[in-house]
Amino acid sequence: MSHSFYPPRRILMGPGPSDVSPRVLGALARPTIGHLDPQFIVLMDEIKQLLQYAFQTDNALTLPVSAPGSAGMEACFANLLEPGDKAIVCQNGVFGGRMKENVERCGATAIMVEDAWGDTVSLEKVEQAIARNSDARLLAFVHAETSTGAFSDAAAICKLATSHGLLSIVDTVTSLGGIELRVDEWGADAVYSGTQKCLSCVPGISPLTFSERAVERIRSRNSRVQSWFLDMQLVMAYWGENSKRAYHHTAPVNALYALHESLLMLREEGLESAWQRHRLHHTALVAGLEAMGLGLVVAPEWRLPQLNSVTVPAGIDEAELRGKLLRDFNLEIGAGLGALAGKVWRIGLMGCAANRQNVLLCLTALEQSLAALGAVIKPGVALAAASAVYQQ
Amino acid sequence: MSHSFYPPRRILMGPGPSDVSPRVLGALARPTIGHLDPQFIVLMDEIKQLLQYAFQTDNALTLPVSAPGSAGMEACFANLLEPGDKAIVCQNGVFGGRMKENVERCGATAIMVEDAWGDTVSLEKVEQAIARNSDARLLAFVHAETSTGAFSDAAAICKLATSHGLLSIVDTVTSLGGIELRVDEWGADAVYSGTQKCLSCVPGISPLTFSERAVERIRSRNSRVQSWFLDMQLVMAYWGENSKRAYHHTAPVNALYALHESLLMLREEGLESAWQRHRLHHTALVAGLEAMGLGLVVAPEWRLPQLNSVTVPAGIDEAELRGKLLRDFNLEIGAGLGALAGKVWRIGLMGCAANRQNVLLCLTALEQSLAALGAVIKPGVALAAASAVYQQ
Numbered sequence: 001m002s003h004s005f006y007p008p009r010r011i012l013m014g015p016g017p018s019d020v021s022p023r024v025l026g027a028l029a030r031p032t033i034g035h036l037d038p039q040f041i042v043l044m045d046e047i048k049q050l051l052q053y054a055f056q057t058d059n060a061l062t063l064p065v066s067a068p069g070s071a072g073m074e075a076c077f078a079n080l081l082e083p084g085d086k087a088i089v090c091q092n093g094v095f096g097g098r099m100k101e102n103v104e105r106c107g108a109t110a111i112m113v114e115d116a117w118g119d120t121v122s123l124e125k126v127e128q129a130i131a132r133n134s135d136a137r138l139l140a141f142v143h144a145e146t147s148t149g150a151f152s153d154a155a156a157i158c159k160l161a162t163s164h165g166l167l168s169i170v171d172t173v174t175s176l177g178g179i180e181l182r183v184d185e186w187g188a189d190a191v192y193s194g195t196q197k198c199l200s201c202v203p204g205i206s207p208l209t210f211s212e213r214a215v216e217r218i219r220s221r222n223s224r225v226q227s228w229f230l231d232m233q234l235v236m237a238y239w240g241e242n243s244k245r246a247y248h249h250t251a252p253v254n255a256l257y258a259l260h261e262s263l264l265m266l267r268e269e270g271l272e273s274a275w276q277r278h279r280l281h282h283t284a285l286v287a288g289l290e291a292m293g294l295g296l297v298v299a300p301e302w303r304l305p306q307l308n309s310v311t312v313p314a315g316i317d318e319a320e321l322r323g324k325l326l327r328d329f330n331l332e333i334g335a336g337l338g339a340l341a342g343k344v345w346r347i348g349l350m351g352c353a354a355n356r357q358n359v360l361l362c363l364t365a366l367e368q369s370l371a372a373l374g375a376v377i378k379p380g381v382a383l384a385a386a387s388a389v390y391q392q
Numbered sequence: 393m394s395h396s397f398y399p400p401r402r403i404l405m406g407p408g409p410s411d412v413s414p415r416v417l418g419a420l421a422r423p424t425i426g427h428l429d430p431q432f433i434v435l436m437d438e439i440k441q442l443l444q445y446a447f448q449t450d451n452a453l454t455l456p457v458s459a460p461g462s463a464g465m466e467a468c469f470a471n472l473l474e475p476g477d478k479a480i481v482c483q484n485g486v487f488g489g490r491m492k493e494n495v496e497r498c499g500a501t502a503i504m505v506e507d508a509w510g511d512t513v514s515l516e517k518v519e520q521a522i523a524r525n526s527d528a529r530l531l532a533f534v535h536a537e538t539s540t541g542a543f544s545d546a547a548a549i550c551k552l553a554t555s556h557g558l559l560s561i562v563d564t565v566t567s568l569g570g571i572e573l574r575v576d577e578w579g580a581d582a583v584y585s586g587t588q589k590c591l592s593c594v595p596g597i598s599p600l601t602f603s604e605r606a607v608e609r610i611r612s613r614n615s616r617v618q619s620w621f622l623d624m625q626l627v628m629a630y631w632g633e634n635s636k637r638a639y640h641h642t643a644p645v646n647a648l649y650a651l652h653e654s655l656l657m658l659r660e661e662g663l664e665s666a667w668q669r670h671r672l673h674h675t676a677l678v679a680g681l682e683a684m685g686l687g688l689v690v691a692p693e694w695r696l697p698q699l700n701s702v703t704v705p706a707g708i709d710e711a712e713l714r715g716k717l718l719r720d721f722n723l724e725i726g727a728g729l730g731a732l733a734g735k736v737w738r739i740g741l742m743g744c745a746a747n748r749q750n751v752l753l754c755l756t757a758l759e760q761s762l763a764a765l766g767a768v769i770k771p772g773v774a775l776a777a778a779s780a781v782y783q784q
Contacts, residue, residue, distance in 0.1 A: 004653055005652050007422050008431055023396075032594055035409065037718075037724065069641070070620065070641040071458075071459060073621075105616060105620055202646040203427065204642075226498075227619055228466055229463045247729065249462040253409060254594040254595075254650075260396075264396065326429075332429065
């Protein structure tokens with residue numbers, strides 16, 4: 001064990017982390033400075049502005065939580081719920097279930113709106129749940145379900161919430177930077193994400209934004225937030241106005257260098273261009289997969305470009321295939337989770353991993369490896385089908 | 393704002409983060425791999441073993457929490473306390489107060505044992521508190537108070553706890569790697585630390601270890617842990633036996649590369665050697681400071697080598713001095729916190745920042761800058777006093 005760790009050079013096309021660009025890794029490794037250094041305060045302000053752009057919001061409370069996306073999720077629930085509250089939670093995959101866990105651990109009650117794994121969240125069911133639970137305080141849902149590859153109509157769901165006086169909590173871990181997301185226009189109230197998906201930054205940080213309505217809810221709490229670390233009133237005092245900067249915890253300085261660089265790259269490319277790029281490579285990948293004879297789990301209109309759930313052909317051991325891709329091609333794709341475990345692969349096209357080389361490599365590697373394992377697929381047509389998309 | 397962030401090259405002699413070695417920054421920037429990659433699992437096992445060495449423990453539940461030290465603290469309290477419990481908390485600085493906050497947010501009651509800021513925790517008072525509170529479930533204290541620079545007799549306090557059937561929670565954020573710490577020998581039950589102090593790693597991760605007694609307490613809880621993210625039963629399923637590795641959250645892959653490298657460096661140097669090195673440079677620094685006429689807050693027998701609280705001379709604006717050190721020498725030292733705000737500077741000698749060059753630079757910079765601000769100090773003697781220590 002007494003030697004340095006040199007990781008293999010993988011191509012990350014799973015559900016995240018995604019490939020991190022050398023530019024971001026370079027920023028990550030710059031010399032550490034103090035978390036109260038005047039230069040670091042400048043960086044914090046820039047990160048806040050860049051996050052406002054990425055989320056398309058003017059929310060003053062926009063910052064990176066110093067922990068992974070699941071802590072960002074917890075920050076939303078722990079700050080906005082109090083014991084005895086009722087929350088409507090939409091579940092159509094793993095992460096809706098985690099939201100339920102969070103609601104219950106806050107001493108609140110979760111009213112579940114359930115859809116099949118792979119389906120989009122049903123607006124009708126949401127409307128019915130709201131009608132039946134006039135005492136609910138908030139509505140939570142996942143914009144882009146990483147476990148299935150389906151997205152939901154966040155604009156419409158947020159509108160339902162707002163029009164009935166409910167706060168909305170929106171999981172955008174996999175959507176931020178990959179598909180359209182407009183926090184202010186949609187009226188979303190508490191929105192959290194992760195760095196390791198379509199931002200192509202290293203994992204470990206959770207960007208978050210709270211509307212003025214959400215902040216008002218926090219300020220009018222009767223009880224203290226059960227988490228000291230995630231108490232937004234305390235975190236705000238550190239990330240807030242320049243003059244205060246009250247010490248709360250030591251910020252993960254180098255991780256924030258990396259986040260800054262990845263957000264800068266997103267801004268340079270432009271949000272709309274990034275969304276289009278994800279869409280283009282998804283279209284090419286799907287054309288290749290379908291030409292090969294593979295099927296996707298999610299209906300075309302609700303497919304996430306950045307996360308493609310592919311049905312495992314009959315008779316194939318899904319783990320064996322993934323092991324083969326990793327060994328022979330250094331290519332990582334993801335396994336199914338929860339209800340889809342063993343039944344699907346999840347192929348990510350996230351952030352800087354959403355590019356033409358990756359699509360073509362993935363199709364080639366899949367075709368060769370599936371054939372080697374004896375799967376019945378159509379050989380020799382996938383690359384042409386994908387390439388045709390790029391030539392349109 | 394549209395440009396990359398290039399931090400200034402500081403010398404970090406504050407209360408943390410400390411200077412990070414180029415070797416650790418190099419590890420940090422290696423290509424990201426998946427958090428379920430077989431190679432990453434190998435890395436996780438090595439980190440666990442290296443942490444066991446650093447903590448001097450065989451505890452199976454030894455792992456890095458994916459968030460800063462304050463989350464590590466919260467993990468200890470949230471997992472070991474249930475609503476209605478009673479905990480004895482020792483306070484002799486900022487972090488004992490934060491422990492109280494944590495106890496209360498768990499719905500438990502904190503019985504405070506208070507000592508003056510800068511004093512060590514009084515064993516007599518602890519003994520009295522235990523005698524008066526036979527229904528208390530645990531005893532929490534800070535081994536090395538970063539806010540004052542005093543350490544406490546952790547071996548004796550843990551022994552008091554154990555002999556009265558109490559679990560102990562020990563904050564070793566600033567002690568790990570800097571002064572003697574022997575988790576198993578002392579019988580400490582739940583111990584958390586940080587990466588950005590004497591490990592000289594980047595901030596953002598909290599090493600943690602739980603004894604079998606602590607794990608037993610978690611297993612016998614009546615209520616669920618209020619934090620999903622910090623629920624050790626879930627985290628253990630990811631960090632536990634190879635065969636399981638149940639997905640909990642996406643590990644901060646690159647930060648763990650860095651932690652691995654910093655722990656490897658600690659092991660190469662040897663724990664005892666690292667403790668001696670901190671002691672040597674502290675002795676030299678203090679000799680220089682005292683020769684100059686500056687006084688330390690903490691009594692000699694309880695001084696932390698890695699964190700030196702220096703009394704601000706009358707008539708000197710402490711913030712002005714720190715600003716001058718930063719501007720003229722790129723040297724960061726820390727301000728006072730809480731009860732000591734405005735009254736002290738905190739000079740860190742942590743991890744790879746504990747070296748001869750830093751001691752001599754700090755004394756030179758302090759002498760020149762204090763003189764420039766009109767402080768009455770003895771000029772021209774500090775360097776000789778410090779150098780004499782090195783020549784012994």
